[in-house]
Amino acid sequence: MQLTLAIHPISEIRFDSKTRLNGATLCVSKEELRRLALEDSSFEGVDFEIARPGESCRAGPVFDIVEPRAKAPGGSPDWPGILGAPETAGVGTTHVLQGAAVTLLREQSTGDSRGAVGYVLEMSGAPAENCPYASLNHLITIPHTPPGLPEHSRLRAYRVAQLKIAVYLARAALDATPTRTEILDVAGANGEDRVGLPRVAYVGQIFSRQRKPQLDEPILYGTDTEGMLPVVLHPNEWLDGAVAPSYHCSLGGAETYFYQNNPVIMELYRRHQTQELNFAGTVATIASANNFDRERNCRFAANLVKWALKADAAILTKFGGGVPHTDLSETARLLEGAGVKTAVQVTDLARDRRVESALLFNFPEVNAIVCIGGNSTSWKVPRVERVIAANSGLAEVLAGPFELESLNAVGVANQQGASRLRAMVY
Amino acid sequence: MRIIHYLNQFFGGLGGEEQAGAPLEAREGAVGPGKLLEQLFGGDAKVVTTLICGDNYAVENQEAMLADALEKIRAAKADLFVAGPCFQAGRYGMAAGALCSAVQSKLSIPVITAMADENPGADLYREFLYIVDSGANAARMRDVLMIMANLARRIMSKAPIGSPKEEGYLTRGLIRDQFVEKTAGERLVDMVLAKVKGELFESEMVPTAFAPVPMPPSVKDLTKAKIMLITDGGLVPKGNPDKIQGSVATRWGSYRIDGCDDLKGEDYEISHGGYDPQFVRQDPDRLVPLDVMRQLEKEGVIGKLYDEFLSTSGLANPLSNTRRMGREMAAKAKQLGIDAIILTST
Numbered sequence: 001m002q003l004t005l006a007i008h009p010i011s012e013i014r015f016d017s018k019t020r021l022n023g024a025t026l027c028v029s030k031e032e033l034r035r036l037a038l039e040d041s042s043f044e045g046v047d048f049e050i051a052r053p054g055e056s057c058r059a060g061p062v063f064d065i066v067e068p069r070a071k072a073p074g075g076s077p078d079w080p081g082i083l084g085a086p087e088t089a090g091v092g093t094t095h096v097l098q099g100a101a102v103t104l105l106r107e108q109s110t111g112d113s114r115g116a117v118g119y120v121l122e123m124s125g126a127p128a129e130n131c132p133y134a135s136l137n138h139l140i141t142i143p144h145t146p147p148g149l150p151e152h153s154r155l156r157a158y159r160v161a162q163l164k165i166a167v168y169l170a171r172a173a174l175d176a177t178p179t180r181t182e183i184l185d186v187a188g189a190n191g192e193d194r195v196g197l198p199r200v201a202y203v204g205q206i207f208s209r210q211r212k213p214q215l216d217e218p219i220l221y222g223t224d225t226e227g228m229l230p231v232v233l234h235p236n237e238w239l240d241g242a243v244a245p246s247y248h249c250s251l252g253g254a255e256t257y258f259y260q261n262n263p264v265i266m267e268l269y270r271r272h273q274t275q276e277l278n279f280a281g282t283v284a285t286i287a288s289a290n291n292f293d294r295e296r297n298c299r300f301a302a303n304l305v306k307w308a309l310k311a312d313a314a315i316l317t318k319f320g321g322g323v324p325h326t327d328l329s330e331t332a333r334l335l336e337g338a339g340v341k342t343a344v345q346v347t348d349l350a351r352d353r354r355v356e357s358a359l360l361f362n363f364p365e366v367n368a369i370v371c372i373g374g375n376s377t378s379w380k381v382p383r384v385e386r387v388i389a390a391n392s393g394l395a396e397v398l399a400g401p402f403e404l405e406s407l408n409a410v411g412v413a414n415q416q417g418a419s420r421l422r423a424m425v426y
Numbered sequence: 427m428r429i430i431h432y433l434n435q436f437f438g439g440l441g442g443e444e445q446a447g448a449p450l451e452a453r454e455g456a457v458g459p460g461k462l463l464e465q466l467f468g469g470d471a472k473v474v475t476t477l478i479c480g481d482n483y484a485v486e487n488q489e490a491m492l493a494d495a496l497e498k499i500r501a502a503k504a505d506l507f508v509a510g511p512c513f514q515a516g517r518y519g520m521a522a523g524a525l526c527s528a529v530q531s532k533l534s535i536p537v538i539t540a541m542a543d544e545n546p547g548a549d550l551y552r553e554f555l556y557i558v559d560s561g562a563n564a565a566r567m568r569d570v571l572m573i574m575a576n577l578a579r580r581i582m583s584k585a586p587i588g589s590p591k592e593e594g595y596l597t598r599g600l601i602r603d604q605f606v607e608k609t610a611g612e613r614l615v616d617m618v619l620a621k622v623k624g625e626l627f628e629s630e631m632v633p634t635a636f637a638p639v640p641m642p643p644s645v646k647d648l649t650k651a652k653i654m655l656i657t658d659g660g661l662v663p664k665g666n667p668d669k670i671q672g673s674v675a676t677r678w679g680s681y682r683i684d685g686c687d688d689l690k691g692e693d694y695e696i697s698h699g700g701y702d703p704q705f706v707r708q709d710p711d712r713l714v715p716l717d718v719m720r721q722l723e724k725e726g727v728i729g730k731l732y733d734e735f736l737s738t739s740g741l742a743n744p745l746s747n748t749r750r751m752g753r754e755m756a757a758k759a760k761q762l763g764i765d766a767i768i769l770t771s772t
Contacts, residue, residue, distance in 0.1 A: 198622040210700065250699070262611075264611040264615070266611070355600065355632060357745045361633070362633040364633070367629055367633070370617065371631040377603040416611075418611065420605050420608070422606045422610075422613075423601045423631060425599070425631065425632060426602060
């Protein structure tokens with residue numbers, strides 16, 4: 001399966017009467033996008049703002065961040081299972097507006113463990129230096145829905161509108177010549193020149209069943225993971241619209257942008273191309289709600305890696321908070337038992353900053369651990385010149401100055417492999 | 427720079443084990459390794475006072491020794507307190523750790539000490555102090571003092587302190603955040619490649635091994651046993667009277683169930699953010715099995731169910747919290763003469 005990324009670098013977004021690509025400038029017609037969003041009667045209105053790198057600007061609470069990408073005709077569809085039939089993603093050419101993002105805001109504080117501010121996009125200052133999203137040009141999309149709308153309908157409307165807008169913008173590039181192209185393919189992994197290279201697989205959790213997904217919540221090809229078993233995906237499927245993050249704010253650390261640019265998959269591809277490894281493929285899985293499912297799912301996942309992908313090594317990442325550590329580590333333990341070497345990524349759970357509380361597992365063989373910190377990093381963020389929020393109440397909450405925890409700064413403690421945060425043992 | 431240096435009877439030149447009972451004494455100026463320390467610090471560094479104490483005296487009279495030493499250190503207006511190096515000498519290490527810890531917290535004076543990883547003083551105080559890894563061999567005195575001087579300078583100037591390996595101190599078992607050049611994705615691929623090729627790799631986190639909990643003796647006669655129910659599933663009476671936090675709980679509560687045979691959803695709520703609570707909300711007996719316990723009580727299978735159940739919320743809780751709460755609960759159960767406890771989790 002071959003996916004060609006046609007890259008169009010974007011250095012500026014500007015409002016215009018017509019949506020078009022003008023060199024590295026993305027011209028955006030608010031009217032066209034508004035019409036597109038309002039096709040869904042859930043919306044009373046929608047506003048747009050532009051947030052630029054380095055600007056004294058803060059936006060939030062962030063619902064999701066999406067890179068504008070559109071499929072060229074002839075390949076797989078845009079967002080199969082959400083915007084169309086669940087055909088296999090990851091085939092053909094995808095035009096990418098690299099450097100741009102469509103960032104949709106929530107209308108309410110989620111009020112759960114992420115606190116009143118939710119996820120905050122900070123475009124300048126210390127948090128921005130460490131945030132992979134702060135260097136992007138954001139088209140901030142601010143939805144307005146009626147208060148009586150059921151929550152699952154509101155969230156569904158957010159997701160669909162945001163993806164439609166992102167696709168619409170990138171379609172402006174379909175006829176433009178890309179600055180460069182990138183071909184993503186694992187074919188040839190069995191070639192003679194590659195004999196002896198380790199076969200490395202990726203096992204990524206895409207949801208934690210400790211939460212119930214919302215009705216209609218699209219996570220894998222538009223489905224909500226109910227009854228899901230671990231499944232083999234081609235790496236291109238992750239990058240090209242098969243997977244979306246959960247609405248659940250408490251299960252943080254994943255945005256659509258880093259499914260499209262999945263850092264583990266992209267790094268495995270890079271090392272595949274430099275002949276350091278054979279990228280054996282991926283398994284998408286979930287963290288289970290109970291021990292019975294856990295036993296079963298972890299074994300299925302490990303067996304797929306061992307027997308279907310025939311991997312020598314595997315990288316495992318989790319989705320959400322504490323419970324998923326269990327599925328992650330148990331799968332890794334089973335893999336190690338089957339002779340597959342593992343490296344796992346965890347988040348730091350030690351609220352008291354003690355090593356003894358950091359991990360929720362203790363398997364001697366699961367000993368290659370990347371640990372995203374975050375529990376002792378926060379920034380006193382100042383008042384900014386511009387706060388972008390869905391209403392004046394939220395704007396006030398976000399106005400600053402306030403203490404911004406790293407876990408609330410969207411992207412900083414990302415769990416898809418994008419974070420530069422590291423917990424150091426000392 | 428005014429330094430106070432602590433030595434045991436051996437390094438202080440009083441003598442060997444026969445002098446281990448010697449009480450704390452203060453001498454003006456540097457003694458023994460202190461002279462080398464002064465040289466290595468260079469500049470205006472002066473060991474103004476050397477405190478010398480016998481190992482047995484220091485450990486057996488720790489409180490008096492600490493009080494006496496703190497008074498002397500305060501009076502000397504020290505800029506830095508140095509203890510040891512203690513190498514593998516256990517009592518020396520424990521005294522040095524206790525002193526450094528007290529000077530740091532009570533006098534806010536920077537401290538530095540050194541001992542071997544296996545020194546019992548290291549385990550007691552590593553979390554609170556930068557303890558330079560001296561190894562066991564006292565012949566390394568000069569090198570160890572050099573590392574101590576370097577690290578002390580950094581501590582005094584409040585410069586960022588590097589990793590244990592870079593700076594030469596014993597791992598404290600603590601975590602701090604750092605932003606690094608490589609993304610987590612790159613680090614994962616680096617690590618798994620090294621591992622599969624059998625090369626060295628450095629895990630960013632280390633599992634903690636815990637001492638095994640011995641199996642308690644079985645209940646001799648269940649028909650006479652007093653049983654208690656404890657849960658960490660966050661079940662609390664409506665209104666959450668003890669304000670038990672739904673995450674990182676620092677409190678636990680004890681709630682009456684006498685005269686009650688069946689817990690009703692409408693009387694309780696769940697303070698726990700880590701699981702889907704709908705089924706417990708429907709019927710709290712699913713978490714705290716009062717109904718079956720009452721039945722067993724009636725049938726005479728168990729002696730008596732204790733009149734209260736204990737509850738807290740077990741989510742994202744550091745061990746320092748849970749250990750304390752566990753001890754408090756155990757003390758209560760013991761005091762009440764409880765014979766057995768059923769713990770239910772989620």
